[in-house]
Amino acid sequence: MIPVTKAYLPNKEKFQAYVDQIFDSGWLTNKSTLLNQLEIRLAKHLGVKNIICVANGSLALQVAYKALSLKGEVITTPFSFPATVSTQVWEGLTPVFADIDPISFNLAPENIEPLITSRTSAIVPVHVYGNPCEVDSIQAIADKYQLKVIYDAAHAFGTLIKGVEGSHQSVLKYGDISTISFHATKLFHTVEGGAIVTNDDSLANKVRLLINFGITGKSTIQSLGINAKMNEFEAAMGLCVLDEIENISDMRSKVWQKYQHGLNDVVEMQAWHPGSSNNCAYAPVLLKSEQQLLELVDKLNHIGVSPRRYFYPSLDTLDFLPNASIGSKDGWHNDQKALCTVSNDIARRILCLPIYPDIDDQIVDLIIATIRKNTQLGKEE
Numbered sequence: 302m303i304p305v306t307k308a309y310l311p312n313k314e315k316f317q318a319y320v321d322q323i324f325d326s327g328w329l330t331n332k333s334t335l336l337n338q339l340e341i342r343l344a345k346h347l348g349v350k351n352i353i354c355v356a357n358g359s360l361a362l363q364v365a366y367k368a369l370s371l372k373g374e375v376i377t378t379p380f381s382f383p384a385t386v387s388t389q390v391w392e393g394l395t396p397v398f399a400d401i402d403p404i405s406f407n408l409a410p411e412n413i414e415p416l417i418t419s420r421t422s423a424i425v426p427v428h429v430y431g432n433p434c435e436v437d438s439i440q441a442i443a444d445k446y447q448l449k450v451i452y453d454a455a456h457a458f459g460t461l462i463k464g465v466e467g468s469h470q471s472v473l474k475y476g477d478i479s480t481i482s483f484h485a486t487k488l489f490h491t492v493e494g495g496a497i498v499t500n501d502d503s504l505a506n507k508v509r510l511l512i513n514f515g516i517t518g519k520s521t522i523q524s525l526g527i528n529a530k531m532n533e534f535e536a537a538m539g540l541c542v543l544d545e546i547e548n549i550s551d552m553r554s555k556v557w558q559k560y561q562h563g564l565n566d567v568v569e570m571q572a573w574h575p576g577s578s579n580n581c582a583y584a585p586v587l588l589k590s591e592q593q594l595l596e597l598v599d600k601l602n603h604i605g606v607s608p609r610r611y612f613y614p615s616l617d618t619l620d621f622l623p624n625a626s627i628g629s630k631d632g633w634h635n636d637q638k639a640l641c642t643v644s645n646d647i648a649r650r651i652l653c654l655p656i657y658p659d660i661d662d663q664i665v666d667l668i669i670a671t672i673r674k675n676t677q678l679g680k681e682e
């Protein structure tokens with residue numbers, strides 16, 4: 302089966318050399334050589350002030366909420382991977398779902414303000430598939446109501462956005478904190494891993510304390526903490542993958558362009574934030590109906606291709622999120638599911654196509670041909 306994504310494996314000898322280094326030192330984890338190197342190189346590569354690597358993208362979110370002392374309600378998007386919201390519930394927060402924009406698939410700023418109450422402490426948007434949110438509008442709302450902004454930037458490695466002065470900079474610079482995932486399936490990876498990015502030095506220090514049990518010295522424990530550390534083997538993988546990141550991005554971009562040229566007249570594509578770069582982390586296509594999608598998945602499975610319904614279902618429909626609410630000005634609607642109609646509609650029709658650096662060109666052609674055939678049949682009916 303051709304999977305939707307495949308972990309990028311770097312040069313084995315290079316990784317082996319790092320492993321030899323780890324064996325020689327006998328130091329496997331706890332803020333060591335390779336992790337330090339990785340953080341320095343990542344900060345430089347991304348052009349961000351503070352980047353703190355952690356064990357995974359979910360812990361990055363949890364630590365971010367803790368570092369910013371969030372409480373009560375958090376306004377967030379239902380169109381995401383479950384981790385965006387499950388981490389909120391895990392931290393005792395109440396997610397309040399605001400609906401998304403139908404063409405960018407990101408949290409729509411105009412849907413945020415009506416949901417703000419005296420209990421709201423933060424906004425947690427997602428740069429969906431790496432596509433930057435309306436960061437300036439979201440910050441303006443946050444400033445007006447004194448709310449924190451935490452971007453789940455799990456998909457946004459390497460995405461650049463045009464700043465006010467016109468120059469391009471990493472989208473990770475926005476919000477009080479941006480979090481990212483370095484899971485094996487993500488564009489840049491450390492097997493398992495993630496990071497917390499912030500411009501605020503004192504917040505960065507607080508995060509470093511939080512991810513190591515709150516320990517400050519051999520016999521001092523300053524505050525509550527958790528174990529969210531990245532180990533040396535993961536840092537070694539990160540250093541190897543980072544060496545090849547330009548190549549990875551170029552190869553992904555070629556596949557993405559091929560889908561774009563081959564399919565843009567038969568399916569809808571995500572509207573990308575103007576003036577920002579596409580990191581080609583995902584290749585989502587929006588079908589006409591769920592019926593068309595299901596038929597297409599069937600056809601693709603038949604030729605050995607396994608696309609993924611990502612994100613599906615819309616998170617506002619999940620019954621097991623005990624605190625989850627769909628907010629409105631007049632109160633709560635725990636019983637009324639699926640109020641985020643745009644998110645539910647997009648979730649039913651979105652399909653992520655296989656995209657990874659060494660995918661066979663002929664497979665991509667075959668996927669395009671299959672989609673063209675199936676969607677055109679759909680049109681005639």
Ligand SMILES: *Cc1c(COP(=O)(O)O)cnc(C)c1O
Binds near residue numbers: 357358359381427455
């Ligand atoms: C992958 C992902 C996460 C979680 O990251 P992990 O490293 O797998 O814990 C969170 N949010 C989004 C949007 C993701 O895609």
